[in-house]
Amino acid sequence: MIQLHNIPKDREHDERIQQDESLWGTHNVHDPAIYKDGDWYYVFSTDAQEGGTFKAGIQMRKSKDLVNWQWVGRAFSELPVAAKHWTGATGLWAPEITKFGDTYYLYYAASQFGRNQSFIGVATSRHIEGPWIDQGEVVKTEQGEGPNAIDPNITFDAQGDPWMVYGSFFDGIFLAKIDCATGKFVEEGKGKQIASRHISVEGAIEGPYIVYNPQHDYYYLFVSYDSLFSSYHIRVARSKQIEGPYVDSNGYEMTNTELPPNDVGMKVLGSYQFDGGPGWIAPGHNSILKDQENYYVVHHIRVEDKKGHYLHIRKIGWTEDGWPLVSPQRFAGEKDKVFKMEDVLGNWECIYFDKDNTSKINALNRRFSTDSDDTKAYKIELHTNNHLTLTSAHHPSIDGVVMLGWDWEKSVETIVFMGKDKEGNVVTGKRSV
Template identity: 50%
Template sequence: MPKYSKGAASILLSAALLIGGCSGGAVVAEPVYPTAPIDYPLYDLSNVDNEQEWHVSNAHDPSIIKVGDTYYVFSTDIKAAGTPRPGIMVRKSKDLIQWDWVGYALKGGIPLAASSWTKATNLWAPDIAKLGEKYYLYYSASEFGTNRSIIGVATSSSIEGPWTDEGEVVRTQQSDAPNAIDPNIAIDADGRPWMAYGSFFGGIYVAPLDPATGKFKDEGFGKQIASRSHQTEEGALEGPYIIYEPKFKKYYLFVSYDSLFADYNVRVGRSDSIEGPYVDRNGHEMNDSSYEPQYEIGNKVLGDYSFSEGDGWVAPGHNSILQDGDRSFMIHHARGQSKTSWAYLHVRQMIWTEDGWPVVSPERYAGETIQAIPESSIPGEWERIYQAKDVNGRVQGKPLSLSWDGAAEGEPGTGKWKLKGEHTLEVTWSLDNGETTVEALELLPSWDWELRKPALVFTGISSDGTGVWGKKLDSGK
């Protein structure tokens, strides 16, 4: 791989500083990295029964809302190394990094209608929303492995309750196409509420809500907006989440593919209408169950991964999205590589590409900010992760070398890199088949959770709609 000497580096760095340190010619300061965040222990058996010390552990299918200056996450009833208590877990944070236990939203456990219809022993995949002056907490119950399921709703005037159960929103049974779990409340460009929902079986549906009740406005199940041809773990489709992004005047549908225990991964498509059609970067419709191979549909932005050092993460997915002023975040769960029965809460900064696609950071959020990056911070040794769409399983980081002369060498082959604008790394790869491909990668001064030190990272998307991540191994010093 291309190398660079300290002498050459010093000369080139001086030259870069003389001309401003970036392609625009303006002087750019060294990146400001986040300080060391709180780092909760993994697989903490000493606190299995102490919920106050769970913090980010035992978090599955998280839904987030901001109330004032506080963030709240509601999540599925689970418990590693034990039996979960039903009632929907609640956590809160002031900074999206340090999370504190609040308790269970539904003190009485599983509501009667949900229990009698499904015989469920826990509640799944809640979603939290505010409609008018009330908070609406949607929950799911299901007979595992079937679509005998129900979505219900509880309301409160306070985000921390108490909650009043308002009963059924929608229910399904074996003779129905959809599966009434995994609700998400989306607000369209005109301020009207909708529910996206569904898992396996008939795919993902969306239906308008009555803002006065938080329940379906019309009879029926709504409109199907995403599906897959194989109703198996390998063909799973669930966990919908829809947002409207005013900057691009588009709706974005996030879904999770494949097995929630082994190879969950997050895909996204976009549309001009909340009812679709949603298409990926290649123009493939998320509702096209006849297209083969099915794994090609959707931009894959997050999947199983590990860098060369530190624990990796398995089956990240079932995300929610936080739009917080001019910042966006993806909130999801992931399973530890060493013990996959333990699920943890992850928050990642989400960045929008120039052409209007969301990508997420390869590192969990630690307080970093998007900022101008000097060209002199880029050359060096990196690791690159390509979230291949056809890979069912963990993707390992591969060496990437970016030289001071603008050369790039890594798994795709050889190429050239340059800094575009303030923080976009553009890499043009020359492939073995004679073709070229261009990756536009957003740079972010972050925290390296694996090595517990600052690190410059990048995130982007390839021309075929595949997430591309990188981490500089010698940055932040």
């Protein structure tokens, strides 16, 4: 049964959720890291909460369907000593969870907002729910010098070797190889820079995550741009080598700071609103779940005019030329389905993720048709494996994919599509009912 994510409906309901962690569900999830362990999916997240008595230690939740989440607890009862001493932090940020052999490794970051006196550490356990034993420093950075040791992600290359990608703002995103016997860097130092942004936007890039797709034989680097409070959004680039260079769909390298800062990286998800639904604001700091042949983006997001933040999980659709696009609707347990032309004709609500617009983007009504003489509609061609092409007199040709989805605004099953044009502009939408 589909259950809507917890969005406080009134003050009394809001206060009850704030005081009772068992009711949080997807509420208060920030910087989520996901890991599948047996039949359970686990999400570990930053020490961030709306209201109630603040507690530190990294939040843990689990689910069997990626829709309904139950509270597990916190990984730590107190902050690791070295991290607290180095940073003065009161909570832990942006965890990462992985497994080497029979041991789980929980990475954590400590810092203070706007500073790069930061610390990434790691703890180990034989069980994913702990208890966790702190193993200390992986990498730390000093205020005013070099990169920023936050936002760790462990990824595996095509040979199965682990790497850490990390960093934000101060000098960009870095990558270093990991020793799976210790969970720490193979070589001393900070690693290799693989992405950055211009100082004119305060170098606003963070939350890196790399995933390898063997079908397309690319490594995909997901990052979040801009302010986590208002203009956060997710972009992607790819590389044939895990150490880069990572380039977007226009061939621009993610280390290019000569171009206008919004020109680099393909924007795949930003703030938006469908008719009849809330404004969803500042999606970002994602992890990626690969579950058999399916890929999912797991990220936090805010509700317009509210302080809280929530967990969203969305399926990824892949273009024929190997680019990941993000569903405009949250995953609700739907299965794969092959569509016929009559399934996709008709009216759609579409979101155009303008790379230069970091504000909320409202859906526009569009019609999909096979009639070449209908100048007000997109002409649609449906190909094998649910891939499609949209052409219009008013917009460049769009290549994309359709899949089954759940309309959260209307609580009915629907069809969704995700596409991009030749310039890397992304369009997503859902079929109107």
